[in-house]
Amino acid sequence: MNVINNEVLLESRSLRNDVAGRTEVLDKVKALSLLPDGMHVTTAMVAAYFEVTVKTLESVMEDHREELDSHGLQVLTGTRLALFKGACGIQSRSRAIAVFSRRTVLNVAMLLRDSEVARQVRTYLLDVEYMARTQPVDNSVHRGPDSLDDRIDRRISRILGKTIVPMFNALIEASGEHRKELISLRDDVEKVERKLCNHHQRLRHLEHAQGPRPYTGIMASIDAMNWREFEHHVAVLLRRDGCTDVVVHGGPGDRGVDVTAVTAEGRSIVVQCKSFAPYRPVWSGELQKFLGASFVQHGADVALFVATTSFTPDARAIAETYGITLVDRAHLEKWSAGVPLAILR
Known part of the structure; x- marks a missing residue:
């Protein structure tokens, strides 16, 4: 309850x-x-x-x-x-x-x-x-699939099987007047125990079939951000990965970049952040604009284009030709989950 x-x-x-x-x-x-x-x-x-x-x-x-x-x-x-x-x-x-x-x-x-x-x-x-x-926090080493035995349905079925049913058996042996009622109650308890065991096995099967999902919920949280929150999220990731002098510039007058920073090795970095819906890719024209802003206007050592979506083949070709590092939806998910970007290592 x-x-x-x-x-x-x-x-x-x-x-x-x-x-x-x-x-x-x-x-x-x-x-x-x-x-x-x-x-x-x-x-x-x-x-x-x-x-x-x-x-x-x-x-x-x-x-x-x-x-x-x-x-x-x-x-x-x-x-x-x-x-x-x-x-x-x-x-x-x-x-x-x-x-x-x-x-x-x-x-x-x-x-x-x-x-x-x-x-x-x-x-x-x-x-x-x-x-x-x-629930108390379990600080023990991860136990794999066997840890499923700690489910509440499994614990209840153990209590029913090892405590309640034996108790009914003892009462039945010692009782004459209410024997039929006790047998009926014991049968009901055993049915509940079997249903819980079956439920537990179905859950084990489903979870083994689905496999691990280490990043569940990350992109849903990012998709819920507005463009300003997304820029600050990227800034937090840069600081986490050792960058200094991280400044968010997004908005009017940003001179074509949203975030600037300095890597741990002292290289200047400029970042363009695009909070797009997953079905709307980043096009080549947007890469071309960022190309001019990053290397010509800002003279950056590292140009980073971070998007909540994918990039078109033409956009990827421009990035590869001119050395722009792309962070698409899949890489953004991993980066947000704690996997550092190779360019920042």
């Missing part, structure tokens, strides 16, 4: 922010279908997940637009919309489409009052958060 009633999430934005990253609970309650890009859903898809009308969902969006925007809600128009439709195979004449990340969908679950699915998500969310905060 939850220590905190899940209705509190409806009222407390700070509490919602605290648990906003636990998007895995969505699939624990109900499978969330994603668009072909593997990252987003439309308004209609979110409404279907929560089993509410689109009008109900749009009302929540209107009342909490600023909060939802901060967690990844985007309204696509113009060129961005055309690229998105092409990438996801969407056939629509709409001039604007709202797209939700998994983080945004979880945010909606914490705002929707009249949805049983949303209520279940909130309940599960607080259960997971409570367990994470109250």
